[in-house]
Amino acid sequence: MNEANIDVTQLPALSVPRFVGRDREITALGEALDRPPAVVLLDGEAGIGKTRLLWEFLTSSSERGPRALVGACPPLREPYTLGAVVDAVREGIGNVSGLRLSGLAGALRPLFPEWAADLPPAPEPLEDATAARHRLFRAFVELLSRLDVAVLALEDVHWADEATLEFLLFLVSRRPQPVSVVLTYRPEELPADSLLLRLSSRLPADAHLVRLTLKPLGVDETAAIVSSMLADEHVSAEFAAFLHTRTDGVPLAVEESVRLMHDRADLIRQDGAWARRRLDHIEVPPTIRDAVLERVGRLRPDTRTVLYAAAVLADPADYPILDAVTALPEDRAGARVAEALGCGLLREDGRGQWSFRHSLACRAVYEAIAVQERRAMHLRAGRALAESTLPPVAQLARHFREAGEVEAACRYTEQAADLSTQSGDVATSALLLHNLVTTVALPAEPLVRLVTKIQFQSLPGSDPYSKVIESLRSALRARALTPEQEALVRFQLGRVLMVAGAMEAGRLEIAEAVPRLSPDSLEAARARIFLAIPLGDARPAAEHLRWLYEAPAVAPSIAPHERLRLFLERAFALLMLGEEAGWTEARQIPDDTASPREAALLAIGQTNVAEAAMRWGRYEEARARLARALALADNHQFLGHLGSIASTRAHLDWFTGAWDGLADRATALVGDDDGVRLKDRCEAALVAGLMQLAAGERARAEERLRFAGRDDQQRIEAAAALAQLHLRAGNVDEALRITEEPAEITIRSGIWPRATEVAPVRVAALVAAGQLGKAADLATAFARALGEKDAPAPRASVVGCRAILAEADGQPARAATLFGQAAAAWQAMPRPYDALLAREHQARCLLAAGRRESGLTMLAEVSRRLSELGAHNDADRVTRFLHEHGRGTPTARGRGRPSYGNQLSPRELEVARLLVGGRTNRQIADTLVVSTQTVASQLKSAMRKLRVTSRTALAIRVVELGLVGDQGHPPAGDE
Template sequence: MVRRASTDASPIPALSVPRFVGRDREFAALGGALGNPPAVVLIDGEAGIGKSRLLREFLASQAERGCRVVVGACPELRVPYTLGAVVDAVRDGVGSVSGLRLSGLGGALRPLFPEWATDLPSAPEPLEDATAARHRLFRAFVEVFSRLDVGALVLEDVHWADEATLEFLLFLVSRRPQPVSVVVTYRREDVPPDSLLLRLTSRLPADAHLVRLTLKPLGIGETAAFVSSMLADGHVSAEFAAFLHARTEGIPLAVEESVRLMHDRADLIRQDGGWARRRLDRIEVPPTIRDAMLERVGRLPHDTRTVLYAVSVLSGPADYVTLKAVTGLPEDRFTAQAADALGCGLLHEAGPGQWSFRHSLACHAVYDAIPAHERRAMHLRAGRALEGRPLQPVAQLARHFRLAGDVEASCRYTEQAADLSTQSGDVATAALLLHSLVTSVALLAEPLVRLVMKIQFQALSGSDPYSKIIDSLQSALGSQALTPEQQALVRFQIGRVLMVAGEIEAGRLEILRAVPHLAPDALEAARARTLLALPLGNARPVSEHLRWLHEAPAVALSIAPHHRLLLSVERAFALLMLGEEDGWAAAWQIPDEPADPRAASIVAAGHTNVGEEAMRWGRYDEAAERLAKALVLAERYELLDCFDSIASSQAHLDWFTGAWAGLADRAERLLNDDDRVRLKDRCEAALVAGLLQAAAGDRDEARERLRFAGRDDQQRIEAAAALAQLYLRDGDVDEALRLTEGPSESTVGTGIWPRAVEVTPVRVAALVAAGRLGRAADLVTAFEHAVGDKDAQAPQASLVLCRAILAQAEGRLADAAVLFADAATAWEGLPRPYDALLAREHHAHCLLADGRHEAGLPVLSDVLRGLSALGAHNDADRVARFLNGRGWDTQARGRGRPSYGDRLSPRELAVARLLVGGRTNREIAEVLVVSTQTVASQLKSAMRKLRVTSRTALAIRVVELGLTGEQGRSPAADE
């Protein structure tokens, strides 16, 4: 006979808060980490797993130890407010900064803590650059932590944090010494792919004291103990515990909500002295936490649900007065139901008189259940209630009025919130606030244009932050009655955003339609013409671009000084891009010292851009000087966003000048940091990495890097030239021709020669390899006409190289040898050693083809040493194979560049010996088959090394040192 389970009718006790179970190991690890500060503790786990409970229990156990800990949480808002979690943590954990005697940095906290205004230093001078402002704010927070002896900053749910909060955490953990311990909780599955949180979780400094805790679900035994603690420690049957564990997967929140739902259903029974579930095989627990909570909420009285709705609308701790206002309930009904809402188990008292949901999942579930019309009404009441506060929470006001459909109020508060974010250095939140507003609310044209102008698109995440902006602008253009000038302003913004998005031609068309109707002295009129002057997109004659630049009107004095500075910097940049020497006069007007901090970022960017163009002109000393000036400003004014642009430009310059030591690592670091470094700077780093890999012989990797570099318009032509050179060396002439056709037409074909330096020699070589010598000759003539007599060393050297390639193809070997030597000398003068060595290699091959073996082989030997020392191993191997094939012992001469010091090199010695014989520079050049310019350069070097100042003194010194040797002796004999 089967024994039936005995049940009793004992009343079901009120449910208790579950005991903290199953986390002993994590609790100990957290204590060990914070007991050895400073530490970085990362607590990861899925929703409802108990991350917050672990922190609460641990912090409660530490309360009597005297270590100050500040705790904040990141709520899930459509647009998080700047440093919100940090501000809340400091406000709740510090209380007041009175008597701290903060330095002037403390004034930077005023926008975030207006209630502390009387206790904070005066506000510092505003910074135009948001990054510098943000960095200054970070340092102010650190000073507060230091003065108050804060031991740890704890932030929960950082997967929802705004970018400024994440940057602040990175700032803290990267400083040495680390100012405070940092503890964060997050859900890995909810971290956006472009979030800065990935850097915090994967790229901490090597010496950081890091502890990772990943919370796992409860086991069946732990689930039984957890449920028992809710039921006055009554015994829970093994069958019941297994049932719950299977359906909740051991997630503590799911277990708790399931038990509460069963309690509400009266589905719990006493059985055999323990707790079990009625009809275990028939009634299922809802499969998700959300469903369980919604069923529980649906069982509550209407007014109690209304209170819960109001708490979810406010989406954060809510006080009694505000909560009552949002519910819209009369006093007596609200008072009666508020207590029931607090007692239902979904809410808790987050602070004195502050209510919020115990878990974000509950908040979201309840919010989603609110009928749409009731939700809009609640947001409107929330906005009006918060609007009456002495210190208005503008970010929350912007959100409430936007969701309530109040366009005017939403626009006003969103702009205020964005301005506050920018002042705090949080450009990302400012951009997100404005982007969300202009793409979700139908604004009038005037505020729409003003707000779009404020959006810094580079701060927005996602692959396409532009389309919705363009749609909003086009909608305003088509649906509103606008004056011609208003239409022009909207069209200019459409065109500007299209160009920023990379749709150059579509953007140009809109700007062209706008230009006739823009006010002549307006900022937009000048900027529109400057944008049209930039040589981007389809190829156009240089004269067309210059016409737009010359038509740009003078900017009215009413325009802010930093806007006038911006226009002058942009004009100088455009002139240099177009190959106009007047651009240098304009560039020299860029100040070394900005007039005020707001101008610092403009000046730094100006020097960086001029440095880039100086490289194209071959003015490498100028480029180095400009980049150095930009770096000084970036460091002084903490312009963090400038560092990567300067670093990528410096890497490019180092490639040209042969400073290759450590360059590959620097380029790769920039290229691989895709969550912080802008695409433009990553593309420039990819170009450098690809060029280095091509020189080293890693062709497949080089092609990949160079194709990536071509995604940026500024690097596209040079990347195409380098790719074409690789295909030429592999014998794929057709692909080399294809790759260089468009870039050649958009540079030489349009007269925009600064961008033709790299591609034209490759294009000429490809045409020659295809047997199209006439086309090659025409291209060289066009390049010569475009460059003219401009004082631009790199284009002039490139032109000589093109002539040399053509002369060699036409069989004029003696002329080609001289021209290659001239090109090498020109490259050396920049200096640009890699290109000089390649030109020397061609020079040697022309000598050998002309039968001058004694002159050609030593040159190749020198080239081999130079390429090896530089790190161009692929080229060095090619030269070594050739020399070995001619019986030249390359091993005996080593693979490193010779360090002659004050001794004459073989080529300098050959020139000096001929000088002793009474030869003129022209005669020496004819004997050695080099140019007179090369001879003059080598004589100058010899005089420097032997410390003489004239040709006669050099000849005498060579004789005195016994360096004359035999007249017919090969220079190679002296190596």
């Protein structure tokens, strides 16, 4: 036969391959779903047939019982909130009328605007994103519970957004679990920190987990696939083996290879069987992508255009939209769409929606489109979709961004981000805004506005700032800005730099912006506060204060919540600078407000004042402020604020000696990188490191303290603790090195509230190095900066510095008196650990002054009380000293009432069960006839014991542990 003259038109048309080789998996899937509630994890590499298996099963079982809802996670850089779940519900049900949904379902309105007539009114907005997301999850669970649906199947979960994964964890922890869940994913593309990996550990006892992994097909199964595509005619064993070797038995690779050989006319009939011709020369592309692109390249130009349009759309689209994106003349479009469907790359679903059969092929085709053609298609897609009855704003944001249509991209991105925020999905909101400002050269006004709205802590990755910083710097380099525009951009650049930790670089940008900012503007007022707060390198306190005291009045037009923010930030800055006027302003902070937005600011403001109160040594004030912050978080469901309150509370408990369970609480906060901000994790790490130092765990303590030093607010105290560790080990030079900069920042600059911990260590290090003059100068500077301020902790620290100097000067009796005064001052706050360390020094000075019996008796008491407190390393040190001097110590008794350890007490369990039932703290308090403060305390205790940091996580954990029975639906309007 003359191969060169083969007529391609004589080759048979190819069919969609038959489903083969998956009988065992189909059976296992059916058995799992026949025993609800089930969670099925179906994994395998790209093209292995996960989607085909799922659809074959659902099709075959559709007549056996309740139907399934199916959605797919799109491979886009910015998914939309609960996108796969929303698509599954939207495609599976027509409307929600007649479902008898409670008022809670009003939370679904932002995601289902087409159901506005049938959904309850939207509930009151929640400022806290975590609470809003939790409410949305509960609304979805209620909806699924009302539907005649047995299975929720989500495909390609390796691409799922954070909100979708959190919802899955929430869903499977509910009792009763309203639907069984089937999830498909590619293990090789699953992020190492994906929440999907936690799913199996979160299942309650009555749910069962089934894992199915699809493996490549064998040679016989490969032959069966090829035969089914060729009208079930026989395929030679040689041909089957050849394809199996080239494709590794991956079904999609087999199909694409056969289609490519068909297009090339590389298939022949020989001896009654299909084989390949020119055996030694046939090349099969090594990847599915290459096979798809070669096949697409062989199509007519108009047919390729249809495929390009479908790839640009990415989401399923109806024919009019697809036709509009192709821009083909009417007399050519219909035939080419049919031809594109016939090539096997596209599919049409039951709703007349067109899309690629496989995301791999879609992405390969998209990347092959020339840049200019791609931009033009995105523009046509955006304009066509914008004419929809309910425009899909997330899709419009992407299309106009890729088309370079700046105004439309900004408008729709902002709308999509706002919708995500309303649903509590700040991660998707931040990603939408971040992608726009870092990929499109925006004018100054929208650039500043959108950067202001980005919540950086919600972005993935370790550095969410650098690209935004570069976009702002690019805007400045363009030199097409008015002076006022340049100032606004520069202010935003400085703000982001400071948030990113580059304090000095940010300060310089903000300082340069201030002269050109409108004097009475919000930006000018905030800029001055940023420059006033003493963060970063050392500057005289007077320089920071000047920014506050020389600030002009803000314009009356500034929104009330922004005015409140400025007031709270000003009070905090004054307190951090050691100004008594800060307390005058702090006393004017209201306990609550009717505005959720203002309440959120108050919760943050009260927490910040509590932190400042700790610096001053006003621990009762700090505790009261934290109680107010917690009450605000409880009353307004600010779940996202709990981590900050908890870390500050842990810090306060360290100071005041409330150490029972503190190490575990702090460690849990450090490890919660999902629910706790880095700043708060650093504060918790400081507490954990200090606890480990007191317990003698030096290596672990160093690790924690170095982590704590990543936050500017904690780095001075962390440096003091590290220096103390080195000083006790005799490494004086390292102690001097570590404390040099913190001493400059706090003492030399006159910013005494941050000097309490570092000053005595620095003085002791200078004394140990023989630099008594410098040590004395430092103590004097500290005392002069403090003046007559009512600040118990710094005042006790000053006395401690003088005691160290007296001891070094050979005056043990005077030193003993001063150490005794310091101990009494510490104890009065109370700050028992520091009081005991001062007593230890006092006792040693008494020994040096010849008062042996008094000194040894005092040391014995110190040893006992250190042991009771939990400072075992220090207690052991004192005990060894006593033994060396011939004095034993009595065995210390543990203190405190018996506890339930890490088990929930009966009342904590009762509160947790009511929480799982969907009740607020106030409703729980009414049920149990206790105060909301008592409920909040019991919930915090339960969170600590179960090592979670949010109400949602506690509810999930309680259900996982089987501590609750079946829970009914939350009462209507339960918020």
